[in-house]
Amino acid sequence: MTSGATQSIHERIRLDLERRILSGEWRPGHRVPSEHELMATYGCARMTVSRALTQMAASGLIERRRKAGSFVRQAQASSAVLELPDVGQEVRQLGEAYRFELRARVRRRSLRLDRERLGTPEAGPVLWLECLHLAGPRPYAYETRLINLDVVPAAAAASFDELAPGEWLRHHVPWHSAEHRIRAVNADESLAASLDLQPGHACLLTQRCTWGSDGRPVTWALLASACESRELVARFSPQRPWAAPPPPSAPR
Amino acid sequence: MTSGATQSIHERIRLDLERRILSGEWRPGHRVPSEHELMATYGCARMTVSRALTQMAASGLIERRRKAGSFVRQAQASSAVLELPDVGQEVRQLGEAYRFELRARVRRRSLRLDRERLGTPEAGPVLWLECLHLAGPRPYAYETRLINLDVVPAAAAASFDELAPGEWLRHHVPWHSAEHRIRAVNADESLAASLDLQPGHACLLTQRCTWGSDGRPVTWALLASACESRELVARFSPQRPWAAPPPPSAPR
DNA sequence: AAGTGGTCTAGACCACAAA
């Protein structure tokens, strides 16, 4: 009924319950049948029912409370998944030729501002980079970046002529958590000159701070784009707020 | 070792494996031990191991292939969870008094532009709203909104004097998917006047389109704020990109 | 006290894909 492909029992149960919730038939606060009731309804083992309910609880659709039961949660459209591709990918998806130019590269002991940006008290060496990303002949985004050489010493020797700093880091730092701050700004003279705009032109800024698996700050980056060049998209779907992105490629 | 609270076996297995991956010990493409090997390692049933691996696959950390095994996936820091609270909540979190003023309210047959914004060919009735959100005495954001009265006929009778339109909808429409587009813009004269700014001042725009559980468009909204007022934050953590937000309150 | 969820076991059968 609901889909064409072969469907496991726990999947069928989950989709049945989700349909009732998403359609509004079961309002927030409504009590979902207990595991024993669902066992009887679907004629299956308790673990199978439990699996369906556990998934729904993980996705935030229901809340489970011992002795009380499972309840439909309040709608929570307050978070969405924001896609943040590499600048290069972004440009190529627009059908434009991508290239970048390294505009500045300074190795230095961290200044106070650097340490504030990285959120660390340690006064280690850092690498300061500025980089212009181009879509065809036009400037697309101006990147200023700080790399913590205490954490990524190899960056000091990187040439950044093939890979842009952001991509280079993604290839050399195993994994990380990150925080993005998005805001608008009127371009100052320096930024306007870099992006070939009039001063005052509205620009979109995305500031990213990244931490390594040990919690130490890896890099801080600010990406500025003219308002007409760049737009960010975030999507929310209650069906699968937790879903994994599709496999980009098979390993090996 | 890893945490203080009591820890289930599947959780312990998952954290063990995640630590190896996040630390870089197991690079992308590395083969994770098979379920049988992990059974032997941890001395538990296969279902327990399977549960840990299934969760990791759901979160995108590994990829599972029959006959081949489970493999560490490529790092994918390209998506982050963007928090998008109600404007009212946002203002109150800044420690300011929140109120809003309804500035326009028009019921009409949908214009062509309305249908484009809603993404529907149907020429049904719509409600056009404009609304100023204030933080203390200062304008905080200007909202323009279109509500599809075919889908939410009750909105025609709503007064919007207690609840802002966005909150009213969240209470009256059961669930939905949504798409957000974020960009910057120079304020035109009209927007500048509404937000008490100079024309040309950079503003952050978040445009939201929402669909009901049946896939029909519910509402389209544009929120504009002066660049210094508002900043969006998106976080990425490979540990739990799929994690449900904490329960805000118990149902009932 | 009792109902509910949380977890676990020791099997089982099957589908799939790589060797």
Added chain:
DNA sequence: TTGTGGTCTAGACCACTTG
């Protein structure tokens, strides 16, 4: 062909928490 994951069963014990 065979190892691997995907799913399921029919129990079990425990913890929690509400009635």
